[in-house]
Amino acid sequence: MNDAPLQLFNSLTRSLETFVPVHAGEARVYTCGPTVYNYPHIGNMRAYVFADILGRTLSWKGFKLTHIINITDVGHLTDDGDAGEDKLEKMAAEKARQGEKADIWQIAKHYTEAYWDDVKALNIRQPAKWSIATDYIADMLDFAKSIADKHCYELDSGLYFDTSTVADYGRLARAVTEDGEGRIDTVEGKRHAADFAIWRKTPPGEKRQMEWDSPWGKGAPGWHLECSVMGERLLGFPFDIHTGGIDHREIHHPNEIAQNQAFCGCGGLDDARNSGARIWMHNNFLVERSGKMSKSAGEFLRLQLLIDKGYHPLAYRMMCLQAHYRSELEFSWEGLGAALTRLKRIVMAAERLQDVAATSADHPKLAPLLDKFDAAISDDLNTPIALTALEDALAVKKIDLGQKRALVEQMDDVLGLDIFGMTRESLRLRPKDAQLSDADIEDALTRRNQARADKDFATSDAIRDDLAAKGVEVMDGDPLGWEWKLS
Ligand code: AMP
Ligand code: ZN
DSSP states (O other): OOOSOOEEEETTTTEEEEOOOSSTTEEEEEEOOOBTTSOOOHHHHHHHHHHHHHHHHHHHTTOEEEEEEEEBOSOOBSSSSSOSOBHHHHHHHHHHHTTSOOOHHHHHHHHHHHHHHHHHHTTOOOOSEEEEGGGGHHHHHHHHHHHHHHHEEEETTEEEEOGGGSTTTTTTTSOOOTTOTTSOOOSTTOSSTTOEEEEEEOOTTOOOSSOBOOTTOSEEEOHHHHHHHHHHHHHOSSEEEEEEEGGGGTTHHHHHHHHHHHHHTOOOTTSGGGGSEEEEEEEOOEEOTTSTTOTTSSSOOOHHHHHHTTOOHHHHHHHHHTSOTTSOEEOOHHHHHHHHHHHHHHHHHTGGGTTOOOOOOOOTTTHHHHHHHHHHHHBTOOHHHHHHHHHHHHHOOSOOHHHHHHHHHHHHHHHOOOGGGOOHHHHOOOOTTOOSOHHHHHHHHHHHHHHHHTTOHHHHHHHHHHHHHTTEEEOTTOTTOOOEEEO
16 A cells, blocks of 8 residues: 655754645645756756655655746856856856857747756656746736835845844754854845845846846846745645755755745744745755766766766666665766666566556555555655665566556656666667667677687677777676677
8 A cells, every 4th residue: 555654854844744735635846946047967857856756756645746846047146145147147148258149038948948858858747837937027026025015125236135034044054043154245235144135136237138127126036036936826825845955955945935934924933834835855966076067067967968878867867766865876877877777677577567457466465565665655755765665576476467567557656767668678778979880789799699609709709899899798698688788
């Protein structure tokens, strides 16, 4: 059964809590989406694999899920103080300097679509809505107007939120003292270092590609405002779960929470619902030692780079699932290769179930495996253990295949590895710089087999060496029966 109580780690209380929906039978989830000034790196995509596992788990447990992921096409600055530039405006200016087309709306569209490609390739389900920040400017202005008198003050550079006007400011981050220690006080005239911009005025004499009229002059919204507004408009306060990467726990989400408290006239954060959401969840980072994750590095780690090198994108999903979302995960090509091998084993173990119709997983041999799976995923989304339950299920012997298929399907509904949508052939991608086609390789292997049958080992070795020189490793005696792989 899938009825173990779902325990989730709430960053606001720093403890595991049983999920109790705000609206009976429903789950409303908001995920901070990408800033579309550049391609997402694979670390960014870890955040959406995590949110997807959360959503799939809630659906599997029978909650009617409404999941919102936003697209940040305005407001996110290059620095977490308020003095940086808007990331999109900066990218547009850079492109213009390089003589490229620099229409900011086109840039946002291009990178939004690139992000959606990655979402699809990673088998991340479509949310109920992709909410685009610039579609909500009027709502942001209404929201800002409603809190301005009591909670904000105006400076030459914009409208600022006074963080001393709400109770428990910064509790989520655990790092902020009364005078905002540890924060960057980059704007002249702020009352407290932690105060932040709600509205950023366009400086006199300048023109931004994205700017709107407001009671505080022409300008653009602060980044934190958009998520408060879209969360409230689309899900209603309080909703169930708000997610993001762990960096958001420090500034973006404490600021969203402060705005939410101001908007609904809520009290302090001893009652988590006053924050706008009942549970705040954060995935830890994917880290990489050589700095390739930085988007300012030339060849940075995009999903497409993995694909170009011949790794199926779901191998990266597998890599994410092998770690708990709250643990740091270190990226390496060896690790990715190992994840791909594990995925191959799973797909091959499921091969016999491909054409079988699912019946019922209600069998004394299978029920404990479903319980193991449910216990793992209900324990704050413990995907590493859930994966082992899947492998146990595939290994069960002497069982009706329809029953086995039913069990594996259920598990894959949550894990999203698309086990029955893949074959061993579809998992083997051609690296972009591959020198040989599959047909060339098969042909060489046929000739090699013939040479071996003729005991002409000089020829067979020469063929093997030639393949190796072209990046193909011959796998004699591979237990899974793979004859070759790309090395
Ligand atoms: P951004 O596009 O910068 O707004 O980031 C999109 C999402 O990726 C946010 O939820 C970030 O917290 C998250 N994120 C950024 N870097 C990493 C990383 N290295 N590993 C995991 N998540 C990340
Ligand atoms: Zn956000």
